Amino acid sequence: MTPFLSDALNIRNNTTAANFKQNVVSYCGSFKCYTLRKIVYNFPPNIRLLGTNPRMDQLYSFVSVCFLCPYTWIVVAVGALYIIKREYFGHCKCTLEDRLDGKTVIVTGCNTGIGLETVNELAHRGARVIMACRDLRKCESARQELLTRTCNEKPSVFSVHLEPDQLICEELDLESPKSIREFANRIINREKSIPILINNAGADFPEKIYDELGTEKHLKVNHLGHFLLTKLLKPCLKASDGELCRVIILSSLSHWFAKLHPNSGFLSGVGSGYAISKLINVIHAREICKRWSEDGIISVSVHPGLVRTSIFRSCKWKYFLVYYLFRWLTKTSREGAQTTVFCALDKNLISGAFYSECRPRRCNSQALNDEICNHVWKTSEALIDEWESFGQK
Template sequence: MKSLNNYFNQINLEPLEDFTVAHKYSLIGLVSTAAFIFLTKKFYFNGGKCYLKARLDGKTVIITGANTGIGKETALDLARRGARVILACRDLQKALEAAEEIRKKTGNGNVFVELLDLASLNSVRQFAEKINSQEENVDILINNAGIMMCPKWKTKDGFEMQFGVNHLGHFLLTNLLLDKLKKSTPSRIINVSSLAHEKGKINWDDINSDNSYDLQEAYRQSKLANVLFTRELAKRLNGTGVLTFSLHPGVVRTELGRYFSDSFGWKFYLAKILLVPISLWFFKDATQGAQTTIHCAVDESISALSGAYFSDCKPKKLLENALNDEDAKKLWEISEKLTKLND
């Protein structure tokens, strides 16, 4: 021990002291910046967390797009709570792998996969028919799947892809499962929207982007449609025991932007190089992004808030574009016709 103390006593710290004194303001700035980044990530950008320990034993949950990202993390959490979880996905192989992983991590063997392609109304109908015939209950429907800022693509039914998948596919799916949800009350429908809806507007003259296409505006329109659909649905389900909520999951590192390279080309790869370090600090990971969805699925205290919009596990006030009841009703009626819901 003495030899070790002698060693440290022989170290000349004067150069370090001189450097510290000469650069004290730079060092203070560096430490302050590091502390700011750490604290803002921990207490702001990571967002809210669902701390509720509610169990879902005996409950059946359907989650669209649950093979990756927020949907997968939501499925993992709800499976841990004892729910029977159905991953409704387009990519069966990835969904089967995700289901196996969830079963292993949770010890819950009641995790299943069903084919659902929201870009095909026929696929939606086939999925709903199968669920209605084989499932005794559907207690929670989580409309999570989505596509973001893709090129001008069409669904199999000829709809603009973002409007078709993000809104119309889920609109039809929800309506086809409503009778089952009503028989399973108290039950819930959760629509994953986005903060992007705040800058969105419904282009009534060209809702399908046939005449012109702006990928960002189309995405915003689809996310606004999620919120308007939720509010109109809540009105129509008033008194039935079926609750519905929409939410913003946060800015999350997921595969949602998987088509950016198709949309933006080399600009995307350049931006990716610049943004990756920033995203590691300021974006949520998928587990953090799933928290508000989980909160809306299990929190009993929000039962009187059907139709509300949530962010970071708390209700958030909507802007005027999402509070227009006439727009919500008009969108519902148009969606009925486009999906041939009543045919």
């Protein structure tokens, strides 16, 4: 028993609770525990802490002192952090042993970070992956890097080497409607079917930035570009062998810290631009599930975890938090790709769900509101039309 607890257990009086309070407050005062002293003062004064049952008396005193002990709150805080880390910032690994031979997958924003590791894992499982990136030179460099990698894990699941024809580089700028349409036309004319589309690309900026149309940049990069792309690719979003086509949209746990204004025509709300865009990502996945399920298309949103990637490069304070202060909570890019890979493989995927640590989780209640979800879809269509019209002027 610690000296603190041993001494504190002796702070008892055989008379009234008021005396007990006075003694404990006096003891806690040496630690300047003003908050704890206030808690003690809130105890009902007419309660007898010590009675005729010595065991109950000792138990009650022990519990009371533990509640007042500063070390107790440290233990509680550490325990809470452990649970949060395990549930939302853990290091899950996709253990499914399915292969993707003969299937074509599109992954956006995959020249680095989570996207690159997603491509690597899916390709080593036999998939043919179209790497859609804004900078074609960087995309080709990433492709060459992947071709030099080897995988020595289970030979029955992973190929040791990748074949050059498994990785195809394509230019795609999600801030340009013209680039998106050109990419979609190339894919539709060349590919018979795309059973898996992974909307991985994203960005985080230090502040909200608005364009000439009043559209916030987070919204444009993280949602509108993918919204238009997914809609244009719908004719070839098909799967074979009776399976369903999958649209996987990378979101974030930060969507919990956003709230949309349902009556806004610009999909604005309370929270950072990044958090708002990530809430809209969750809603987008749910709306695809509702609107396109009859076409054999399912969709989910994914929280990859707090990953050490270049997405924070434009926001120095977030970069510092992720890479240094909270490094113990963060993941490598490969670890961050595991939930995406799981959603690409799982045969029991729950369409419309929000996935984290390779399993479905609760999402923001606004994403469950049909009226808000419908508003997001309709407003997105209107913003896309306005966006494309402006680009043609």
